[in-house]
Amino acid sequence: xxxxxxxxxxxxxxxxxxxAYLVGGCVRDMVMGxxxxxxxxxxxxxxxxxxxxxxxxxxxxxxxxxxLVIHNGHPYEVATFRSDEAYIDGRRPTxxxxxxxxxxxxxxxxxxxxxxxxxxxxxVIDHVSGQRDIQAKVVRAIGDPRKRFEEDKxxxxxxxxxxxxxxxxxxxxxxxxxxxxxxxxxxxxLERIRDELVRILTEGQAAHGVRMLEESGLRAQILPxxxxxxxxxRSLGMLKAGSTGDFAIGVLLRELNVADxxxxxxxxxxxxxxxxxxxxxxxxxxxxxxxxxxxISSLKRFFRLARFEDHLELARIHxxxxxxxxxxxxxxxxxxxxxxxxxxxxxxxxxxxxxMALGYTPGPLFKEILTRVEDEQLDGRLHDRxxxxxxxxxxxxxEQA
Amino acid sequence: xxxxxxxxxxxNLNTATLKELETLPGxxxxxxxxxxxxxxxxxxxxxxxxxxxxxxVSERKWKMIRDLVIVRPVExxx
Numbered sequence: 001x002x003x004x005x006x007x008x009x010x011x012x013x014x015x016x017x018x019x020a021y022l023v024g025g026c027v028r029d030m031v032m033g034x035x036x037x038x039x040x041x042x043x044x045x046x047x048x049x050x051x052x053x054x055x056x057x058x059x060x061x062x063x064x065x066x067x068l069v070i071h072n073g074h075p076y077e078v079a080t081f082r083s084d085e086a087y088i089d090g091r092r093p094t095x096x097x098x099x100x101x102x103x104x105x106x107x108x109x110x111x112x113x114x115x116x117x118x119x120x121x122x123x124v125i126d127h128v129s130g131q132r133d134i135q136a137k138v139v140r141a142i143g144d145p146r147k148r149f150e151e152d153k154x155x156x157x158x159x160x161x162x163x164x165x166x167x168x169x170x171x172x173x174x175x176x177x178x179x180x181x182x183x184x185x186x187x188x189x190l191e192r193i194r195d196e197l198v199r200i201l202t203e204g205q206a207a208h209g210v211r212m213l214e215e216s217g218l219r220a221q222i223l224p225x226x227x228x229x230x231x232x233x234r235s236l237g238m239l240k241a242g243s244t245g246d247f248a249i250g251v252l253l254r255e256l257n258v259a260d261x262x263x264x265x266x267x268x269x270x271x272x273x274x275x276x277x278x279x280x281x282x283x284x285x286x287x288x289x290x291x292x293x294x295x296i297s298s299l300k301r302f303f304r305l306a307r308f309e310d311h312l313e314l315a316r317i318h319x320x321x322x323x324x325x326x327x328x329x330x331x332x333x334x335x336x337x338x339x340x341x342x343x344x345x346x347x348x349x350x351x352x353x354x355x356m357a358l359g360y361t362p363g364p365l366f367k368e369i370l371t372r373v374e375d376e377q378l379d380g381r382l383h384d385r386x387x388x389x390x391x392x393x394x395x396x397x398x399e400q401a
Numbered sequence: 402x403x404x405x406x407x408x409x410x411x412x413n414l415n416t417a418t419l420k421e422l423e424t425l426p427g428x429x430x431x432x433x434x435x436x437x438x439x440x441x442x443x444x445x446x447x448x449x450x451x452x453x454x455x456x457x458v459s460e461r462k463w464k465m466i467r468d469l470v471i472v473r474p475v476e477x478x479x
Contacts, residue, residue: 037444056453058450058453060448060450068448068450068451068453070453070454073454073456075448075450075451075454271413
């Protein structure tokens with residue numbers, strides 16, 4: 001997204017006599033030469049003043065002084081400079097004090113996220129040596145890492161997420177704090193742990209991220225069932241940034257048995273649909289070793305699994321990373337390309353109503369007949385309605401039914 | 402009834418399909434499409450309040466929707 005509207009917000013705040021800057025991840029991305037997806041603004045203006053300056057606003061964190069400003073059809077978070085008071089329960093500050101730009105930056109998590117950008121003078125304001133750390137590709141806590149993690153335990157995982165996402169290493173003192181405090185990650189809700197885990201897997205360099213989880217001892221805390229193997233590392237290396245979360249978790253857990261997978265996804269409170277997909281991925285992976293021997297109808301039914309592309313991609317990763325064999329994957333992939341939607345799930349040739357019209361009595365036999373007819377259709381032996389009706393009459397004599 | 406509906410229908414704005422979005426009060430096919438396009442363009446929602454930036458989501462409509470949706474992260478900065 002272009003920064004124009006965000007810069008306009010900064011200008012308007014300044015026109016009213018306030019200080020204002022772009023801040024946080026968007027400045028980091030700009031320094032790195034990446035186009036940011038969101039722009040955040042930090043200002044000396046109090047929330048009640050921000051609300052007065054812009055016609056469309058919504059207070060999103062009154063206690064933190066954050067106002068969402070809708071400008072040119074886009075939402076921007078405008079936050080008043082603040083420093084946080086003592087934190088409770090390892091996650092939330094008890095209160096905030098409005099301060100100046102420097103104090104605002106010093107309360108933030110990592111130096112790379114602590115940069116301010118003045119879009120009017122076009123200069124970066126760096127109170128935390130964040131630019132140096134971007135150059136050196138390093139994730140470093142601002143100030144004392146243990147204190148920063150003590151305030152918000154989620155930052156322990158966030159350090160690894162930024163390391164994975166950007167391909168950075170973690171600075172030694174920060175790393176030492178991550179390792180020492182790994183057992184305290186349980187003070188964070190499982191939903192937040194899940195969300196960070198998914199982001200570590202889906203924002204780039206998943207293998208680097210999971211290796212850091214392993215070496216820090218966090219993996220043992222969050223996923224004690226999982227074993228770190230060379231297979232796993234190679235698999236994660238093939239996981240693309242931007243993958244869906246449930247697919248990524250499927251790749252991560254593919255070598256576990258289905259019961260463990262079920263337990264993990266329930267513990268981490270994945271949604272029903274995600275749980276189902278993850279379990280299906282792991283459960284169906286072994287079927288790829290049999291694809292070459294399946295009947296056409298069985299193979300077509302296999303291809304009807306929801307989001308089959310994910311199953312196929314997991315099989316590819318499994319084969320390439322070692323464990324599966326690539327011939328079976330290649331066979332499945334070729335067939336899946338070759339067959340159209342219509343080939344895999346064609347319109348049924350006959351229905352239960354047709355069977356009733358033929359004089360059959362509704363019952364369990366209906367399902368059997370219809371499945372059989374569908375098999376014949378999928379295998380390419382039945383092509384039309386009249387053929388299907390003849391088939392039924394021939395194979396299921398009425399007196400027998 | 403309202404509680405039951407809320408329990409069943411809490412949607413993650415970042416993964417909901419067009420059909421699911423249409424189950425929200427005051428959201429028809431056109432608005433569902435706009436929400437999906439907004440999500441696409443922005444690389445995901447960070448907050449439920451961001452819905453207000455979408456033409457057709459009035460403050461009133463947003464208040465009807467806000468308890469029925471959540472935002473689970475896909476993308477984000479700091």
